[in-house]
Every structure is written in structure tokens, then in C-alpha cells.
Amino acid sequence: MATNTLSTEKKFTWGGGKSPFSVSYGKLMMWIFLLSDAFTFSSLLIAYGFIRYSFQSPIVNTLIKPFDHLSHEFVQEMVEKTKYFVQDHWPSPELVFNHFPFIHGVHLPLFFVSLMTFILIFSSVTMVLAVEAGHRMAKDEVSKYMLLTIIGGAAFLGCQAWEWTTFIGEGARLYGNPYGPRSFAALFFIVTGFHGFHVFSGVVLNVIIYINVLAGTYQKRGHYEMVEKVGLYWHFVDLVWVFVFTFFYLI
Amino acid sequence: MEHIEEHFEHTETPADMKSQIWKTFWILLGFTVVDIFIYFMLLSTHAMWKNWVFIILGIVKAYYIVGVFMHMKFExxxxxxxxxxxxxxxxxxxxxxxxxxxxxxxxxxxx
CATH class of the missing domain: 1.20.5 (Single alpha-helices involved in coiled-coils or other helix-helix interfaces)
Structure with missing residues (x-):
């Protein structure tokens, strides 16, 4: 903004009678809601960062490499908490999240989580394509991309359900786990659960909007702004996953 | 990075939005692959610098998601x-x- 236009600009921008942010009420409120939601996720991140750093670093695994078969002795060693999983050390994520559906007994760290990340990035793209089609009032394209987004979200939720089932099957609970500090599984369940709940709400909202798109509600209204609003929410969910992926699995 | 679009003072979608979306998608995918690549290169080590790489790449990905996907660059x-x-x-x-x-x-x- 140039300095010489500042005074008139200010008078007109905040003088009433028009939106100072150039966005509709609903979109502005969605942004403010997302900001408050980001605060909630940040509080969980603060708890995670504090608790994780107050424990000793994970013990470096030198025995097993990716694609190795998980030998009986090695699993025994992990389960008996003798070498890698002890109470004073944060467990190494590569030894905990190393399973993949239908492949048993192979050490595959990060593979499944990467797949989940790709699914969520892709569903984010289809969402923004639906928003873009909405600007052109192309109803068929909006409905096509909305459907793809819903499928992506549902696939992500399915992956998360599988991951939780495996994790719980190995003995992880909110109050304890066989990997080390109690707070490890508790934080995992709370953070991924809170994120998964957001994905679930997003899918429900997307389904409602999808039905409205099919019914032609927004075509009659003359704009597809509702698609933009749920789009903002959906991208936020993707954004949170970027950081969950970074802090829980990569680091 | 396009600094021209940042000076938009009203929320108009640029004409080449579709190509920007796909460009952003490839950037996000590329950075995620870089993340995974570094993860496997330095698996089972205590290299501290890889954590900084992951955090910086996370912030870059956040910039692209918020900027293009959430339309923030054009607001x-x-x-x-x-x-x-x-x-x-x-x-x-x-x-x-x-x-x-x-x-x-x-x-x-x-x-």
C-alpha cells in the first residue's frame, strides 16, 4: 500500500458500509474458527514437545534395517523391554510404527504413514479443484471433485482405524504401553484422535455439501461459497496432518 | 515465488488458478518425498540437523497449503x-x- 493513498484508503476501508477484509461474513468467521482451532492443536503440540523433550532420546536401533524380517528374537527383545523400549527413553518411532496391511513380519518404518500423507494431500487437491470449479459454476465438476475428496477422507480414516487397531493390538492404551513412557501412547491417541475427529467432521460436512451440490442448491443461489468454506476447513485438516506427520513420525 | 499476486487488494482468483493448484500439488508431493528420503538416509542415527530440515520443510509446506489452497495469498x-x-x-x-x-x-x- 502506497503511503500517499493511506489516509483515504483507511477512511473508506473502516468507514463502514463494506467489508474491511473483502471476504464474506461466513468466510471470515471460518478463518477465525480455524485460528482458534490452531490454538487448540498448538496446545497439544506444546504438551507433546515438552513431555517428549523431558525424556531421554530414543535408543538408536542398529540391529534391524528396513525390509528386514522381524526375527522372533528381535521381537522378543522388544517385547521384553530389555534393549530398545525402556521407561526412561522415548521410544524410537521407527520401531513402533513399522507395520503395513497384509504384510506380516517385515520391518517397514514410515511406509504406511507416508501412504496416509499422500492420500490426504491428494484429497486436498481435489477439494481445491472443486472450489475452482465452483468459481466457474461448473456443477458437474464440483460434484465430481467433492466425491473424490470424500473418498480420500474416508480412505484416510480407514487407514487411521487400521493403525489404531494394530497399535492397540500390541498393548498400547491411554494409561500405558509396552514401548516405554506412558505418555507416549497417551499423546499418540489424543493427538491423532483429535486430528482424526477433525477429518471425520470434515467428511460429514463434505457429504452434506455434496448432497446440496447434487440437489442444485448452490446453482440456484448463484455461487458456490459453501464449497469454499468447507474447503478452508479441509485444507486446515491437511495442514495439521503435515505437522503431526513431522513431529510424531519423522522426528 | 510469485510476488505479483501478493499485491492483490481484493479477493479475486487468478486466471491460471488451475495450473497453480497443480504446481502446488507437485511442490507438496516433492517436499514430502524429500522428507521421506532424508528420513531413510539418516534412519537410526542421532543427526540433529535432520529435525531442523523436517521442521523447515513443514513450514514451507504450510506456506503453500495456506497460501494457494486456502487462497491466503490472494486475500x-x-x-x-x-x-x-x-x-x-x-x-x-x-x-x-x-x-x-x-x-x-x-x-x-x-x-
Missing amino acids: RKTLMYTIIVPMVFVVFFVTLMVIEGDFTNLLRWGK
Whole structure:
């Protein structure tokens, strides 16, 4: 903004009678809601960062490499908490999240989580394509991309359900786990659960909007702004996953 | 990075939005692949610098998701700062608490 236009600009921008942010009420409120939601996720991140750093670093695994078969002795060693999983050390994520559906007994760290990340990035793209089609009032394209987004979200939720089932099957609970500090599984369940709940709400909202798109509600209204609003929410969910992926699995 | 679009003072979608979306998608995918590549290169080591790479790549990915997918690059600056400035303070708070956790670590295990 140039300095010489500042005074008139200010008078007109905040003088009433028009939106100072150039966005509709609903979109502005969605942004403010997302900001408050980001605060909630940040509080969980603060708890995670504090608790994780107050424990000793994970013990470096030198025995097993990716694609190795998980030998009986090695699993025994992990389960008996003798070498890698002890109470004073944060467990190494590569030894905990190393399973993949239908492949048993192979050490595959990060593979499944990467797949989940790709699914969520892709569903984010289809969402923004639906928003873009909405600007052109192309109803068929909006409905096509909305459907793809819903499928992506549902696939992500399915992956998360599988991951939780495996994790719980190995003995992880909110109050304890066989990997080390109690707070490890508790934080995992709370953070991924809170994120998964957001994905679930997003899918429900997307389904409602999808039905409205099919019914032609927004075509009659003359704009597809509702698609933009749920789009903002959906991208936020993707954004949170970027950081969950970074802090829980990569680091 | 396109700095021309940042001077938009009203929320209009640029004409080449579709190509920008796909460009952003490939950038996000590429950075995620880089993340995974570094993860496997330095698997089972204690290299501290890889954590910084992961965090910086996470922030870059956040820039692209918020900027292009959430349309923030094309919104008014007032809206942009309303959302971004509080988050800067929150990130500062996260950093402080991680440092605090490190001190707790020192008290507990006394290295």
C-alpha cells in the first residue's frame, strides 16, 4: 500500500458500509474458527514437545534395517523391554510404527504413514479443484471433485482405524504401553484422535455439501461459497496432518 | 515465488488458478518425498540437523497449503495478518516450552 493513498484508503476501508477484509461474513468467521482451532492443536503440540523433550532420546536401533524380517528374537527383545523400549527413553518411532496391511513380519518404518500423507494431500487437491470449479459454476465438476475428496477422507480414516487397531493390538492404551513412557501412547491417541475427529467432521460436512451440490442448491443461489468454506476447513485438516506427520513420525 | 499476486487488494482468483493448484500439488508431493528420503538416509542415527530440515520443510509446506489452497495469498493483507501474526506468537510459545522440556530433562536425568 502506497503511503500517499493511506489516509483515504483507511477512511473508506473502516468507514463502514463494506467489508474491511473483502471476504464474506461466513468466510471470515471460518478463518477465525480455524485460528482458534490452531490454538487448540498448538496446545497439544506444546504438551507433546515438552513431555517428549523431558525424556531421554530414543535408543538408536542398529540391529534391524528396513525390509528386514522381524526375527522372533528381535521381537522378543522388544517385547521384553530389555534393549530398545525402556521407561526412561522415548521410544524410537521407527520401531513402533513399522507395520503395513497384509504384510506380516517385515520391518517397514514410515511406509504406511507416508501412504496416509499422500492420500490426504491428494484429497486436498481435489477439494481445491472443486472450489475452482465452483468459481466457474461448473456443477458437474464440483460434484465430481467433492466425491473424490470424500473418498480420500474416508480412505484416510480407514487407514487411521487400521493403525489404531494394530497399535492397540500390541498393548498400547491411554494409561500405558509396552514401548516405554506412558505418555507416549497417551499423546499418540489424543493427538491423532483429535486430528482424526477433525477429518471425520470434515467428511460429514463434505457429504452434506455434496448432497446440496447434487440437489442444485448452490446453482440456484448463484455461487458456490459453501464449497469454499468447507474447503478452508479441509485444507486446515491437511495442514495439521503435515505437522503431526513431522513431529510424531519423522522426528 | 510469485510476488505479483501478493499485491492483490481484493479477493479475486487468478486466471491460471488451475495450473497453480497443480504446481502446488507437485511442490507438496516433492517436499514430502524429500522428507521421506532424508528420513531413510539418516534412519537410526542421532543427526540433529535432520529435525531442523523436517521442521523447515513443514513450514514451507504450510506456506503453500495456506497460501494457494486456502487462497491466503490472494486475500487482503489485513486478513492475512489477522491470522498469521497470532500464529507467530504461538510458534514462539511452542519453542519456549520445548526449551523448558529440555531443562526438565536436565533436572531428571542430570547429564
